[in-house]
Every structure is written in structure tokens, then in C-alpha cells.
Amino acid sequence: MPENVYDAIVIGSGISGGWAAKELTEKGLKVLMLERGRNIEHIKDYVNANKEAWDFPHRGGRTQEMIKDYPVLKRDYPLNETNLDMWASDKDSPYTEIKRFDWFRGYHVGGRSLLWGRQTYRWSDYDFEANAKEGVGVDWPVRYNEIAPWYDYVEKFAGISGSKEGLPHLPDGQFLKPMDMTCVEKDVAARIKEHYKGSRHMIIGRVAHITEPHADRTECQFRNKCWLGCPFGGYFSTQSSTLPAAQKTGNLTLRPWSIVTKILYDKDTKKATGVEVLDAETNKTYEYKAKIIFLNASTLNSAWILMNSATDIWPGGLGSSSDALGKYLMDHHLGVGASGMVEGYEDKYTYGRRANGVYIPRFRNIFGDKRDYLRGFGYQGGGSRQGWGREIAELSIGGDFKDALTEPGNWTMGIGGFGEILPYADNKVTLDKTKKDKWGLNVLAIDCELKENELKMRKDMMNDAAEMLEAAGVKNVNKWDGDGTPGRGIHEMGTARMGKDPKTSVLNKWNQVWDAPNVFVTDGSFMASASCVNPSLTYMAFTARAANHAVEELKKGNL
Numbered sequence: 057m058p059e060n061v062y063d064a065i066v067i068g069s070g071i072s073g074g075w076a077a078k079e080l081t082e083k084g085l086k087v088l089m090l091e092r093g094r095n096i097e098h099i100k101d102y103v104n105a106n107k108e109a110w111d112f113p114h115r116g117g118r119t120q121e122m123i124k125d126y127p128v129l130k131r132d133y134p135l136n137e138t139n140l141d142m143w144a145s146d147k148d149s150p151y152t153e154i155k156r157f158d159w160f161r162g163y164h165v166g167g168r169s170l171l172w173g174r175q176t177y178r179w180s181d182y183d184f185e186a187n188a189k190e191g192v193g194v195d196w197p198v199r200y201n202e203i204a205p206w207y208d209y210v211e212k213f214a215g216i217s218g219s220k221e222g223l224p225h226l227p228d229g230q231f232l233k234p235m236d237m238t239c240v241e242k243d244v245a246a247r248i249k250e251h252y253k254g255s256r257h258m259i260i261g262r263v264a265h266i267t268e269p270h271a272d273r274t275e276c277q278f279r280n281k282c283w284l285g286c287p288f289g290g291y292f293s294t295q296s297s298t299l300p301a302a303q304k305t306g307n308l309t310l311r312p313w314s315i316v317t318k319i320l321y322d323k324d325t326k327k328a329t330g331v332e333v334l335d336a337e338t339n340k341t342y343e344y345k346a347k348i349i350f351l352n353a354s355t356l357n358s359a360w361i362l363m364n365s366a367t368d369i370w371p372g373g374l375g376s377s378s379d380a381l382g383k384y385l386m387d388h389h390l391g392v393g394a395s396g397m398v399e400g401y402e403d404k405y406t407y408g409r410r411a412n413g414v415y416i417p418r419f420r421n422i423f424g425d426k427r428d429y430l431r432g433f434g435y436q437g438g439g440s441r442q443g444w445g446r447e448i449a450e451l452s453i454g455g456d457f458k459d460a461l462t463e464p465g466n467w468t469m470g471i472g473g474f475g476e477i478l479p480y481a482d483n484k485v486t487l488d489k490t491k492k493d494k495w496g497l498n499v500l501a502i503d504c505e506l507k508e509n510e511l512k513m514r515k516d517m518m519n520d521a522a523e524m525l526e527a528a529g530v531k532n533v534n535k536w537d538g539d540g541t542p543g544r545g546i547h548e549m550g551t552a553r554m555g556k557d558p559k560t561s562v563l564n565k566w567n568q569v570w571d572a573p574n575v576f577v578t579d580g581s582f583m584a585s586a587s588c589v590n591p592s593l594t595y596m597a598f599t600a601r602a603a604n605h606a607v608e609e610l611k612k613g614n615l
Contacts, residue, residue, distance in 0.1 A: 069090075144163040149494065215270045218232075259415055317334050318361065375552060395525070399531060566606075580595060
């Protein structure tokens with residue numbers, strides 16, 4: 057086989073790209089995985105994994121130079137000195153904001169699988185059926201019973217810690233033992249359940265951390281240093297899980313520093329033939345050929361690649377024949393919730409640094425509840441005890457101040473909402489032909505905003521949070537409605553949605569591009585709606601399912 061020819065090419069190495077590489081190589085295909093950024097090797101390249109705050113020049117904070125160099129990243133928590141090189145450079149890779157959109161990216165092997173929040177929840181048929189029932193967007197071409205076996209499959213490999221609750225709108229999975237709630241969380245959960253007569257639930261978060269030995273990985277050490285890279289492999293990432301599995305087959309070639317600029321398309325066969333790659337270090341251009349291509353560059357970058365492909369046939373790019381490409385961009389809106397103080401547990405403290413919190417599943421617009429907006433929201437949060445870093449207003453200097461800081465502070469309880477954003481055609485991305493990045497490539501222009509439905513929902517997200525905490529006996533409850541700018545959830549979805557009709561969708565039910573059936577898109581861009589739960593587990597399930605279908609079709613000679 058010539059060195060530039062493979063059975064399959066996977067574009068991107070994050071959560072879904074890692075899964076595509078694992079599945080395809082394990083099924084015997086020779087696979088080339090392309091990553092636009094640098095390589096990060098498991099354990100060896102987690103250079104800050106064992107550092108504490110005092111080991112950093114600025115105690116892990118941000119400098120004025122960082123603020124100047126990262127005008128987007130500075131808008132939220134990602135900008136800090138502990139893992140700055142795991143976030144894409146705003147200077148090298150700019151984008152155009154027609155409306156403000158906070159785009160936080162990780163351009164390296166593993167992508168945001170090294171940086172994600174690791175909350176992992178299944179969708180239910182309440183999610184898959186919502187578009188059809190409400191006449192929103194396009195109907196999902198699948199239902200839960202088709203995806204449930206694939207949820208099982210990926211959960212068993214990834215390692216998901218959680219508790220079985222028997223909730224129809226938040227299906228149980230293949231769980232490792234759950235993490236413990238704090239005493240305060242258990243108390244608040246019990247009071248919420250009692251007050252709302254079992255119609256609302258607070259459970260421990262379902263999280264992609266192993267809590268018992270699993271494969272070749274060591275269980276979570278409760279260090280809560282996850283986004284520095286975990287040398288134990290305690291949480292699921294490309295580096296800890298899917299990449300070693302793919303490499304073990306001997307069928308994987310990994311090429312970092314490879315910016316895919318377009319998918320090559322043959323108009324006679326109506327199939328893709330390969331990809332064009334710009335070497336990010338040398339600026340040289342290469343072509344690689346393959347029978348099938350998995351596009352997993354992350355939602356917005358996958359849209360960008362499609363828009364730059366086959367433009368001699370479709371001016372809008374490969375997959376644009378339906379006019380859906382680039383449209384229906386979604387995220388989750390957050391930054392709204394409530395918190396307060398909990399009394400009566402002054403003799404209790406927490407053990408370790410649990411890299412997880414509690415979850416309150418959706419309760420609005422289901423089970424007979426009807427609001428003046430569509431869909432709903434869930435909450436993430438937790439109860440904890442303030443430590444030595446707190447400020448004590450009454451004391452600011454002297455021995456009493458020092459003595460007070462040696463004792464734990466008050467117990468607090470807080471919950472923040474994650475709300476669904478509907479798929480709107482005018483929430484979209486386009487190519488900006490006037491602005492270029494470091495490599496001379498046109499950048500994306502993003503035009504996305506919250507609309508009336510989300511703004512109405514946010515009122516409930518704030519007020520319901522305060523009401524639940526007060527019902528649970530939490531004192532001095534403060535509610536907030538902060539910055540809900542799209543992008544902040546770091547859950548970009550849409551832009552290449554799947555559907556039943558090539559006239560209204562980019563992909564079919566198997567994640568194949570209607571216009572090029574040997575191109576599969578299985579990152580967040582395939583999503584036809586957003587639900588209100590974290591989406592990564594759904595990407596994993598659909599990726600494994602699509603890879604299985606691709607190999608079956610390849611064997612039949614259909615690709």
C-alpha cells in the first residue's frame with residue numbers, strides 16, 4: 057500500500073475522533089488519524105499534573121500578558137497558567153464574531169478530551185422525539201432503542217461512575233460504583249425529594265471517571281487536577297483509553313500538525329477520495345487517500361472543512377445541497393442558578409477532592425408540566441465547606457485572622473442550570489473571506505444568540521434553583537442570572553445535522569453525508585437538537601455505531 061493511501065482517514069483526535077480510530081482499527085482497517093495541533097503523549101507530556109498552586113509563578117492565575125494575548129479565552133475560567141498550552145491560540149486561530157460567541161478550543165492530540173467536564177448522561181426518547189412532537193427543526197431519524205446498545209458499548213469501555221435511579225427521562229447506564237455525596241448534599245437531596253413528593257431528584261453526577269480498576273487504568277485518585285492531564289488514567293480521554301486501544305492493533309498512523317483544508321471529492325463516483333492537508337509546521341501541502349473518511353474536527357471546524365470541500369460542484373461546500381450546512385448551531389446556556397449556606401454540619405468535613413458534583417435532572421415541560429417555553433434544563437452543583445482561602449469580612453489582620461483561617465468555614469450549597477437551546481436556522485456559521493489565520497486560511501464567522509425561548513427559560517432556571525434550595529432549608533439563598541453567551545457551555549452542536557431527508561439535512565441516520573456516503577461526521581455537528589444534558593456520551597455512541605456501519609458497508613462493496 058502506498059504510504060499516502062489508507063483504508064480510512066479520521067480527521068481530529070478528540071472524544072469522537074479517538075473513538076472512530078479505535079473502532080476502525082480494531083475492525084482491521086489501516087487508519088490515518090490527522091490532528092491539526094501538537095502531539096501530547098499520555099503521562100510523559102502532562103508536565104503540570106503533579107504541581108500545586110505554589111509551584112506556579114502566579115499561583116495558577118493569569119497575567120496581564122495572557123489577558124492581552126487571549127482576548128476570547130480571558131472571558132471565562134480557561135485562561136490560567138496551569139494548562140495554557142492546551143488551549144488554542146486566539147492570535148494564531150482567530151474567528152469573526154457577528155454576535156458574541158465564546159469559542160474555547162483545544163488544538164492538540166486528544167483535543168478537549170483532556171479538558172472536558174466529564175459529565176456523561178444518556179439521552180432518552182423525550183429528547184429524540186421532541187423535534188417531531190413540537191414541530192421544531194427536523195425529526196431525529198433514530199430513537200433511544202436504536203442507540204441504547206451503543207450507549208452500553210461505549211460506557212463499558214470508557215468507564216462511567218454513577219447511580220441507577222430508574223428515571224425514564226435520564227436512562228440508567230452501565231455504571232461503575234458511584235462517588236459519594238457530601239453529608240450536606242445528601243440532606244438537601246432528601247429534603248428536595250420529600251418537598252416535591254418524588255417529582256424532583258438530586259443525584260450524584262454521572263461522570264467518566266473509573267472508581268474501581270478498569271482495563272489498564274488506575275481508578276480516580278480524587279485529586280481534582282483533571283485538566284492538567286491524569287497520569288493515572290482515572291478519567292476517560294483519548295490518551296488514556298481510545299488511542300492506546302487503536303495503537304495496540306498496529307493499524308494506526310497518527311500525524312499531528314496536520315490541518316485538513318478540504319475533503320477531496322470525485323463527482324463521477326459521488327464519493328470522497330481523500331483529504332488535502334496543510335502541514336502546520338512547514339506549510340507544505342499533502343494529499344492522503346482513503347476509502348472512508350470520518351470527520352471529527354469538532355462541530356465548528358468540521359463545518360469549516362465541509363464548506364471548503366467540493367466547492368466546484370456546490371458553492372456552499374460538501375453537504376450544502378440541503379442548505380442546512382453551517383446552520384442550526386446550538387450550545388447549552390448557563391451562568392444562572394442559586395446558592396446559599398447550610399447550617400448544622402459544623403463538625404463535618406469532606407474527604408479528598410472529588411472531581412464531580414451533583415445533578416438535578418430536568419423537570420420542566422415533562423410529566424404534565426407546561427411552561428411558556430419549549431424544552432427544559434438540568435442543574436449541576438454541589439455542597440462543600442469553605443477552606444483557608446476564604447475571606448472573613450470581620451477580620452483582616454492579626455492573630456485572630458490567622459487563627460480563623462486554620463479552621464474550615466461555612467458549608468455552602470450551590471446549583472447552576474444547563475438549559476437547552478433550540479435549533480434556529482439563523483444561528484449559523486459562514487466563511488469570512490476577508491480574515492485569515494496564521495496559515496493564510498479563511499476563518500469562520502459565527503452568528504449566534506439566545507432567543508426568546510431561552511430567555512424565558514432562564515427565569516425558571518434562576519427562580520427554581522432558589523426555590524429548591526430554600527425548600528431544602530438552605531439559608532441566605534442568593535440567585536443569579538449571569539453571562540449566558542453561547543459557546544460558554546463548550547458544547548457546540550449542529551451545523552451538519554442528521555435527518556430523514558437529504559433536502560433538509562446534511563447527514564443520514566448513519567452519520568453519512570448524503571452527497572458523499574463514504575464521509576461520516578460523528579462529532580457534535582451531527583446533532584439535530586441539543587437536549588439539556590452534556591452531549592459527549594452521545595457522540596461516543598453514535599461514533600461507534602457509525603464505524604460499525606461503515607465497515608459493514610465497506611465489506612458489502614457499497615463504499
